[in-house]
Amino acid sequence: MTNCLICKHGLADYVDLANDNELPKVSPIRIPPKDILRRQSSLNRLAMAYRAKEIPRRKILDFVSEHVTVFHGTFLFNGHVVILDDVDDLFDLDASERWLSDFLRFAVHPPRQQAQDRVAVRLALLWAALAVHNPTQAELVIR
Structure with missing residues (x-):
């Protein structure tokens, strides 16, 4: 095994040295438990995290769909x-997407209780898209 001169780790742990024609291996994203x-x-x-991106509520689903399908x-x-x-079926929102406005409001006014079980899938999708876009930020969300 060839060691990296900078970090002293084995290169074979990170890349496939024998064949460079394959796409890089992407580690799986582990969606945290709903609790x-x-x-x-x-x-x-x-x-x-989503409010800081300054994405309008009607574009959040596009952001989620784009990042989840590109991964x-x-x-x-x-x-x-x-x-x-x-994503649209999993979110199951009305045309106004009012739920997303209420969700973004939690950035300014923290929730008083935990989210209901019925919105856990939506939260998982939002978190998964954030994990694709910025894995470090996604880990900080669930710390």
């Missing part, structure tokens, strides 16, 4: 592979 996503602190930080890896939830292909 973690539903916590008041996680909901507040997730809303702050070439897999999403894992409780050890099982999850396919996130139809």
